[in-house]
Amino acid sequence: MDHVFIEGLEIEAVIGIYDWERRIRQPLVFDLEMAFDNRVPAASDAIGDTLDYAAVCERITRFVAQSEFGLVETLAERVAAIVLDEFKVARVRLKLSKPGAIRNARGVGVCIERSR
């Protein structure tokens, strides 16, 4: 199966379980791999036939920037649901990284794969 991917989408949000984390915004990084048959847009050369990665980035950014979840697990699940429901994607693999959350680790977070 083909994919459309988004790599390193950076968005700041309120995220975390500690009191100090509720008072600041922290950077989050999203990587997504979305199952999509790219043969149709390849044949038509029409943006309307694509899974438009710009539209997906815009929607995720709008949602995440106003979110205030405690766990990265919750946020990842909600973003995956938006991609599946609103963009008619059959399967999405999503990695959500919270860089700088743990000293000496480049990033921590979750990887999930969900399908409709």
Ligand SMILES: Nc1nc2c(c(=O)[nH]1)N=C([C@H](O)[C@@H](O)CO)CN2
């Ligand atoms: N599996 C998880 N572990 C932890 C999370 C989380 O969201 N999922 N969050 C924290 C804290 O918010 C941490 O990021 C602050 O350093 C700890 N563990």
